[in-house]
Amino acid sequence: MDDRELRTMRHLFFMEYYSGGNTGLFMKMKKLIYSYQSPYQRIDIFEHPDFGRVFTLDGIVMCTEADEFMYHEMLAHVPLFSHSGPERVLIIGGGDGGTLREVLKHESVTEVIVCEIDPYVIEAAKKYLPQTAFEFDNPKTTIVNENGADYIKQYKDYFDAIIVDSTDPTAGEGGYLFTKDFYRCCADALKTDGVFSAETEDPFYDKGWVAIAFNRISSVFANNAVYCGFMTTYPSGMWTYTFASKSRDPQRDFDTERAARMEKLFHYYNREIHRSAFALPTFVKELIGKA
Amino acid sequence: MDDRELRTMRHLFFMEYYSGGNTGLFMKMKKLIYSYQSPYQRIDIFEHPDFGRVFTLDGIVMCTEADEFMYHEMLAHVPLFSHSGPERVLIIGGGDGGTLREVLKHESVTEVIVCEIDPYVIEAAKKYLPQTAFEFDNPKTTIVNENGADYIKQYKDYFDAIIVDSTDPTAGEGGYLFTKDFYRCCADALKTDGVFSAETEDPFYDKGWVAIAFNRISSVFANNAVYCGFMTTYPSGMWTYTFASKSRDPQRDFDTERAARMEKLFHYYNREIHRSAFALPTFVKELIGKA
Numbered sequence: 001m002d003d004r005e006l007r008t009m010r011h012l013f014f015m016e017y018y019s020g021g022n023t024g025l026f027m028k029m030k031k032l033i034y035s036y037q038s039p040y041q042r043i044d045i046f047e048h049p050d051f052g053r054v055f056t057l058d059g060i061v062m063c064t065e066a067d068e069f070m071y072h073e074m075l076a077h078v079p080l081f082s083h084s085g086p087e088r089v090l091i092i093g094g095g096d097g098g099t100l101r102e103v104l105k106h107e108s109v110t111e112v113i114v115c116e117i118d119p120y121v122i123e124a125a126k127k128y129l130p131q132t133a134f135e136f137d138n139p140k141t142t143i144v145n146e147n148g149a150d151y152i153k154q155y156k157d158y159f160d161a162i163i164v165d166s167t168d169p170t171a172g173e174g175g176y177l178f179t180k181d182f183y184r185c186c187a188d189a190l191k192t193d194g195v196f197s198a199e200t201e202d203p204f205y206d207k208g209w210v211a212i213a214f215n216r217i218s219s220v221f222a223n224n225a226v227y228c229g230f231m232t233t234y235p236s237g238m239w240t241y242t243f244a245s246k247s248r249d250p251q252r253d254f255d256t257e258r259a260a261r262m263e264k265l266f267h268y269y270n271r272e273i274h275r276s277a278f279a280l281p282t283f284v285k286e287l288i289g290k291a
Numbered sequence: 292m293d294d295r296e297l298r299t300m301r302h303l304f305f306m307e308y309y310s311g312g313n314t315g316l317f318m319k320m321k322k323l324i325y326s327y328q329s330p331y332q333r334i335d336i337f338e339h340p341d342f343g344r345v346f347t348l349d350g351i352v353m354c355t356e357a358d359e360f361m362y363h364e365m366l367a368h369v370p371l372f373s374h375s376g377p378e379r380v381l382i383i384g385g386g387d388g389g390t391l392r393e394v395l396k397h398e399s400v401t402e403v404i405v406c407e408i409d410p411y412v413i414e415a416a417k418k419y420l421p422q423t424a425f426e427f428d429n430p431k432t433t434i435v436n437e438n439g440a441d442y443i444k445q446y447k448d449y450f451d452a453i454i455v456d457s458t459d460p461t462a463g464e465g466g467y468l469f470t471k472d473f474y475r476c477c478a479d480a481l482k483t484d485g486v487f488s489a490e491t492e493d494p495f496y497d498k499g500w501v502a503i504a505f506n507r508i509s510s511v512f513a514n515n516a517v518y519c520g521f522m523t524t525y526p527s528g529m530w531t532y533t534f535a536s537k538s539r540d541p542q543r544d545f546d547t548e549r550a551a552r553m554e555k556l557f558h559y560y561n562r563e564i565h566r567s568a569f570a571l572p573t574f575v576k577e578l579i580g581k582a
Contacts, residue, residue, distance in 0.1 A: 021319070022318065048314070070572070228521070230528065232529055237521065237528010268574060273570055273572055276570035281361070281558075283360075
């Protein structure tokens, strides 16, 4: 780094506000790479001295190169290894490409639709986030720029897996993806033995949303369970995901042999993590009425 | 809150710097309650609008009333429930009293020594941190204001449990408590079936210390294992602890019946958490050479 870069780093900051701004994370910016107000949201990408590229929407960290693997692996592999051989997968949101990258590690997958409402996110990701966005041109991938809650309505009994990789319910267009109507449409679009996962916020700053999402999802799917994972640059570092299915159970139907074979491809997810992620701290159990 | 308080909250901030200051957590301060430079460290206690009282040493959050239970329960109960009936317990550090509070929930405990080097920390905790510091006057409690690494040398084959609730190795006097010599003294001071736990930092910002602490502890104790827990206001939200013992195993010797009986006393720890906390993400396994 030359002197000029060092001087810049001393005064350019990104700040994400948690809990209404009483707390938050700050990051120094080595360089602001991209800023754009799309019709849907404010997109920023910057270079952090330790985390590499950082991608934010409406001032909220979506991923950093240093830890995005934690989130994307937990969101994708817990449902996908609860299925014996997923072929058709729908990702709702996921414009940075990280979930797509993880899904395509499963050789059984023949078709992935990424329904990302905002084409500017995908365009920016392809240009500036090569670590996550390199599978958009894979022949198995189809990109659709539509509202996921509308798009899904045309499908019945079609997908083996649906993964909701949304922004926060209070940011951008994320709110549509936290409604009971949307979850019902997901259930309809899934095959009987299909699997579903959604990011469902953190249970410390956003405890209300964890409970709302779980209650709505569990009112639609017979099998459902919240699981947790570490996600170091998300609020509180503690992230919840909700698994759901009409017939599959993430423990009983866990494909341990396939997981064992593929484990070397992952940096966070492994068989013990799959089994233990459903063990919830007592305060999280209380939050979702399972204590 | 009156207008004057609101105005204060707009401009008083606490900032903790992670990874050399390139990232960090900020918190608004409703009121700065106590600041003192003791011979060992800078002590600050402030009121946060959401987290209640926040206690920091050398600018590093030690605990907030909103989430200290996560850390104190995981540090204390994983080793204590790996023992069938701990009586004599030594806490090294732990001046806020949170670990002491958890230890005294175990009815078998007859004696707890809190070896906290800095009397000013205990004095401030007793005055300003009533949520954690209310057991210092318990007749089972003895407070010793000495360097833990020196103090422990007089004991041989005495304790059922030693819990190292230290500051960071780079802050205050925490460094002494991360040496192999100290861990060796802990092993000597423990009975053959005694149990040990230590906070061993976060594996994202402080990955070097996780590896160092685990390697040193595991070179001294036959049985050893890193476990993880969420700790929302600590760096990265992901905290590691290291369990160790000369003979006990945290799964084989887990006293599930006692844990079941006491579970209602806890907000984080429960039987599933005990069993699953030892399942480590792959990158943590790699860090400690267990991948």
